[in-house]
Amino acid sequence: MSSKRRPSSAAMLINTISMILLITLAGLTIVAGWMPDVRPDLQTKQDKVLAHFIGNSTDYFKILDHNDEFVLVGAKDVIYNVSLNGLKEIARLEWHSTDADRELCALKGKHEWDCHNYLRVYALRPNGEVLLCGTNSYKPRCRHYTPVEVSSEEAGSAGHAHAMRYEVSRDVEAQGLCPYSPAHNSTYAFADGHLYSATVADFSGGDPLIYRENLRTEQYDLKQLNQPDFVGAIERNGFVLFFFRELSMEFMNFGKAVYSRVARVCKNDRGGPYSHGKSWTSFLKARLNCSVPGEFPFYFDEIQAISPIVESGSKSLVYAVFTTSVNAIPGSAVCAFNVDDILAAFDGEFKSQKDSQSHWLPVEREQVPKPRPGQCVEDSRTLTSIAVNFIKNHPLMEDAVPAVHGRPLLTKVNLHHRLTAIAVHPQVKSLSGAYYDVIYSGTDDGKVTKFINILSTHPNSTVDRLKTVVISEMQVLPLGTPIRELVISTSKNSLVVVSDGSLVSVPLHHCSHIVDCLGCLSLQDPICAWDLQTHECKNLATSQHKFGTKTYLQSLNSTKKAAALLCPHIPRDGPGAETVSFVTMAPPPTEEQKLLYSNVGSSQGSQPSLEQQPTGGDDFGLNKITLTSMDPDDIMPNLNDPQKSIASVDEINQASAPSLLLLTIVVFVTFLVGGSAGIFCVKAKSRLMEAQMDESHRNHFGKPMQFKHQNTGKDINLLMGSNAYTTTQKTPNLDLEKDRSHECKNSTEHLEKELPCKTSTLTKVKRTYI
Template sequence: MLITTAYSRSRVESAAYLILLWFCFASLNSAWMPDVRPDLQAQQDKITASFYGNKTDYFKILDHNDASVLVGAKDVIYNISLHELREISRLEWHSTDADRELCALKGKHEWDCHNYLRVYARLDDGQVLLCGTNSYKPRCRHYAPADEGGTEAGAQRRGHMHYEITRDVEAQGLCPYSPAHNSTYAFADGQLYSATVADFSGGDPLIYRENLRTEQYDLKQLNQPDFVGAIERNGFVLFFFRELSMEFMNFGKAVYSRVARVCKNDRGGPYTHAKSWTSFLKARLNCSVPGEFPFYFDEIQAISPIVESGSKSLVYAVFTTSVNAIPGSAVCAFNVDDILAAFDGDFKSQKDSQSHWLPVQQENVPKPRPGQCVEDSRMLTSIAVNFIKNHPLMESAVPAEHGRPLLTKVNLHHRLTAIAVDPQIRALNGAFYDVIYTGTDDGKVTKFINIMTTHQNASVERLKTVVISEMQVLPVGMAVREMVISSKTNTLVVVSDSTLVTVPLHHCKLIVDCQGCLSLQDPNCAWDQQTHECKNLAGGEHKFGTKSYLQSMNMTRKAAASLCPRLSASPLPGAETVRLVTMAPPASGIGLDEQKLHYANVGALPGVMPTLSEQEQLASADDYGLNAYIDENKITLASVDPEQVMTNLHDPQRSTARVDEVQAASSWSTLYSVFIVCALMSAFIIGSIVGIKCRYCNHESHDASHRNHFSTPTQFGHKHQNSGKDINLLISSNAYASAQKTPNLDLEKDRSHECKNSTEHLEKELPCKTSTLTKVKRTYI
C-alpha cells in the first residue's frame, strides 16, 4: 500500500512538473525573436515583366548591361531586353547526334544530353568565345559576326544572332560537364581562367588557364570544391569556393569557405613543373558571429562583383550553415586589400598525418618567398615550387568587414542563395549607402542596408542592420539563382533555373503616410511635403538640403514621427496614428492576392480614419493593389540585432508579423498568459492538497490499526448497500486505507477480534456475525 500511495503521489507531482515544463518551453518559444523584421512584407511582389523557359533550361547569366542580358540555356543563348524582357535575338548550338547517343550510353538522362551554354567572353578581335557542356563532352567555339546584307544590329532585329564559326575545339577544363555543377570563370587580359572539373565523373577539380592547372588529385590544393565566383584585381585572379577542410580532418569532417589566388603572369615552373601553378595560394574566409566561441557560417554560396564603397573595395558574399545543421544564413563583406594581405602572412602545414596544422616558421620558408608574382616563373628554383605545392594554405583567415556579418538569418524555411548590390546610393543627408539584395531558395528577395551608429556611452561605432523589405518574387519553392540590378530601368532581374522576372528596385509608392515613409529608412525613398507622397529619389528631381523632402536615416521611430507635420500637430501620449487604406485594383491585370501588402510600421488607434480628401487622393494613386490588412500573409524573417531585442518587444513596427495581429496581440497574449499562470497555479495547489491529504490519511489509518477501533467515516469510506452507513474496508482496495505491510487473509477471525474490542455503539451498527468479505460483496455487487 505504501508503494501504491507513493505511485499515486508521484503521478500527481509528475503532472505538475509537466505543466511547469510546458509553461517554460512556451515562454522560451515566445521569447525567441528573429534578428530584424522588415518594414515591408508582401505575399507577391509586383512583377513588371517575365520570361519563361523549360524546367531543365538551367538559366545562367553570361553577360549584361543596362539595356539587355545574355542568358545561357539548353542549346541556345538568349539576348533579352531588360525593358520588358523581350527576346531580341538568339544563337542556337545543338549537340550532334553522335554526342547525344554517346551521352545516353554513359547512363545520363535525356535532358542531360544537350548542350548547356555556360561560358561566354568577348575577345579582343571582336569575336565571341562560347563554351557548352555538349552532352557531357564540353566544347568551345569562336564566333565572328556575319555580314548578311547589313549590320549585326540589323541581323539581331530579324530574330537571330548571325555569326560564323571560326574555331571549334574541346573544352576539357574550361567548361563543366554538367549544367548543375558549381563552376565559375573569369576572362582577363585575353585569357580564360576557369574553375571546374576535368573529367566525366567530376572527381578531378581544377583551376585552369591555358596549360597551367592545380595539381591533380592533390587534396591539399583542392578537396571536393564547389566554386561560386571569380574576380580579377591588381594582377591577380581570385576564386571563391567551399571545400572539405584538410586541417580539420583529424577532428572530423567540415566544410570551409576559401579564397584562392593566382598571378596573371604565371608561366609555370621549371622542368617537370611546367604545367603547374607557381603562385596558387588559398586562405579561409571568416564569416562568423564574434564572441568567446564564434559561430561560423562556413559554406559560401554566392559573391557580388567588386563594389567600390567609398575608399574601400568590397566583395559581398552569402554564407550558410551546413545542410544538416540549424538553417542559418549570413551576408559578409570582405575588403580586397584584406584578402591580398592574407597571402602575405604565414604558411600553414602539417608535419605528419597525426599532427596538428601549425604555422611554418620563418626560417623554414625559402627565399625569395614562394608564391609571389615574378617576371618569369620558369626561372624559379625547384625548392620554391615544391614548397608552394606542399604549403598552399595560409595560416591567417580573411576577416570580415566590421568583424561580423552584415545580416544574419535563422529560418527553418529558407536559406540565402544569391546576392546583388546597388552601390553608393546617396541619401538626402549626403551619406552613401550600399543597398544589398539577397535571394533565397524559396523565391524571396530581401532588401537591407547597414548603418554605422555611435553608442550613447562610448565613441565606438557599431553596425546596425536595417531590413527594408522582404518580397515573394518567385513561386514558393523556386530558388533564386542569380540577380542583376538594372539602374537604367530601375528594376531587379531575378533568375531561377527556368524563369526570368523583373521587379521594382524600390517600393516607395506603396507607403501612404509620412511616418511609414520615414520609418522605412530606404535611402531611395523620401516624403514629399507638397504632394504628400512617398517618392522614389532614384533618377528623379529632388532638392537636397531643402524642406521639400523628408527622410529619416538612423533615427528612432518616435523621432521619425516627430518630423511629420500631421503626426506632430496633435500627438497623443504613447500612441501613434494609423490610416487604413485600400487602393483601387491595378489596371495591369495583376490579382489583388498578389499585390496585398503587410505594412508593419503602424500602430492602431480606434476611430482614426482618412478624410474624404485623403481617400480621393489615395484612390487615384499608383497601379499597386494595396491591402494592408490581410490574414493570409505571414512575415517569415530572420535576423537579430542584439542591441534592440528588448526595445523591439515593445515596438509594433519590429515585434509584429501582421497588422491584424497588432490589433489582437495585446488581448490574446494577456488571456493566454493568464490562462497559463492559472493552470500552473491550479496544478500546484491541487498537487499540494492531494499530497497533504495522502499524508493525513496514511497517518490516521496507521493510528486506527493500533487503537483497534473504527474511526469516524472519512471520504475514503464506502456506504453499506443495506444500512446506508459508512464503513471502512479492511482490505487494501484504496491506496490510502491502511499502512499494513502483510495482508491478513483470515477475514472472519480478524473481524471477530475487532468486534470484541469495539464499543457498544459500533457493535449495534456493524454486527460481528457478518464477515467483512460478505459486506464487501454486498457493497460492490
C-alpha cells in the same frame, strides 16, 4: 520515530510544476537567442511582377553577361539576348549537340535532358570575336564566333536596324574550360585576353582544377583542392581570385568539415621550371571568416554566392552569402570582405602539417625560402625548384580573411529557407547626402530580402555599432523555387530574379506603394522620401529635388517613434488641441495597391495615436505597413524576426511573439488547474485517513480528541510530534473552545463545582491542581 518530515504530495506537485515552467521559459529564452534582431517593414504575399521570361525547369538558366540594358542568358542549346525593358528576347544563338554526341551521352547512362548542350561560358575577345563554351552532352566544347554584318534587307526582315550575324571560326575541345554537367558549380573569369576557369576535367567530376591555357592546379592533390564547389571569380591588381568551398584538410584529424576559401593566382604566371612547366607557381588559398564574434565564434562555413567588386567609398568590397551545413542549425549570413584584406592574407605566414597525425601549424620564417614563394615574378620559369616545391606543398595560409566590421552584415535563422544569391546596388545617396550599399539577397524558396547597414558610434564606446535595417522581404517566385542569380538594372528600376527556368523582373524600390508619411519614413530606404508638398512617397533617383531642402522628409538610423514625430500631425478635437501646420491625408489606394498590400499589416499591434495616424475610409492595410505599437530597439529580439515573414501574413501571426506568450499562459493555467485538483485530492484523502485513525487513538481523558491547527484549522496528526497542550496564540481559538465545551460537561464532574465551563483548558488545569 524519525524527526524528518516527508514532503507531501501537494508540495511535490507544486515543485514539479515549477520545474516544468522553468524549463519551458528556459527553452523559450534559448530559442529567442537565435532570433534575428530585425523584421522587415514591408511584407507581401507576392511582389508585383513587371515582366517575365519563361523557359523550362531543365533549361538551367545562367547569366553569362549583362549591363544596364541587356542580359545574356545561357540555356539548353541556346543563348538568349534579353532586353531588361520588359524582358523581351532580342536575339538568340543556337548550338545543338550532334547526334553522335547525344547517343554517346545516353550510352554513358545519362538522362535525356542531360544530353544537350548547356551553354556555360561566354567571353568577348578584344578582336570582337565571341568565345562560347557548352557542356555538349557531357563532352565540353568551345566555339569562336566571328561577327558578320548583315545586309539591310536581312536586317529589315529581322526587325533590327543593325542586326549582326555570327559565323563559327573555330571549334575546339573544352576540357578544363567548361563543366560536363549544367548542375556543376563552376566559375570563370576573362582577363587580359585569357580565360581562367574553375571546374572539373573529367566525366565523373573527380578531378577539380583551376585552369588557364596550359597551367592547372596539381591533379589529385588534396592540399590544393579537396572536392571544391566554385561560386565566383574576379580579377584585381594582377591577380585572379576564385571563391569556393571545400572539405577542410586542416580539420581532418578532428572530423569532417567544409570551409570557405579564396584562392589567388598571378596573371603573368607562366609555370615553373623543368617538370613544373604546367603547374601554377603562384597558387595560394586562405580561409574566409564569416562568423558571429564571441568567446566561441559561430561560423557560417559554406559560401554560396558572391557579388562583383563594389566600390564602396574608399573601399573595394566583395559581398558574399554564407550558410551553415545542411545537417546543422539552418542559418545564413551575408558578409563583406575588403579586397585589400584578401590580398594581405597571402602575404602572411604559411600553414603546414609535419605528418598525417600532426596538427597544422604556421611555418617558421626561417624555413621559408628566399625570395618568398608565391609572388608574382616577371618570368616564373626562372624560379628555383625549391621555391616551386615549397608553394606546391604549402598552398594554405595561416591567417583567415576577416569580414568587414568583424561580423556578418545580416544573419538569418530559418527552417524554411537559406540564402542562395546576392546583388548590390552600390552607393545609393540618401537625402542627407550619405551613401549606402543596398543589398538584395535571394533564398531557395523564392524570397528576396532587401537591407542596408548603418554604422554608428556610441558616445561612451570606441567600438562602432553596426545596425542592420531590413527594408523589405518579398515573395518573388513560387514557394519552393530557388533563386539562382540576381541582376540589378538601375535605369529600368528593376531587379531581375533568375531561377532554373525563368526570369522575373520586379520593382527595385517600392516607394510609390506607400501612401502615408510614417510608412514612408519607417521603411528607412535611402532612396525613398516623403514629399511634404504632394503628400507622396517618392523615389529620390527619379524625383526632381535638391538635397538639403525641407521639401522632403527621410528618417534613417532612427526609431519609429522618432520617425512619427517628423511627420506632420493631424489636428485633434477638443480644448487644448495642438495647432499643426500640415495635414497629410492619404490619397485613396489604387487597384494595384489594393491587390499588392491587401493583407499587409494584419499582424499589427495597437496603432499609434490619432495625431500620428492618417484617417479616412478603408485603407486596405496601406497605412498599417509600418505602424507598430513598440519600437524594434525596445523589445526582445524574438519579436522582430524577419524569418517569420514567410509567404502569408497569417503564418507571420502564428509565428509571432504574442502566440508564444499565449502558449505559455495556456501551459501555466493548465498546470495550475491540475495542481489545484491534486491538492484537493490529497487533502480529502488525508481527512479520510485521520477519521479512521480517531477510533484507535484516545487521549488520557478517555474521549476521542481532535486537534486543529491554530491558524489554518487543519487536522494535525499526533504522530508528527505536535503538542496539543501548548499554543502560541495570544487570543483563544474559537474553534478549539467550541470543541472543548462539550467535553467540559462530561469529563470534569470530579472537579470543583465553581469551575466555570466556558474557560480555556490551561485555566481548568491550573484551578484543578492548585
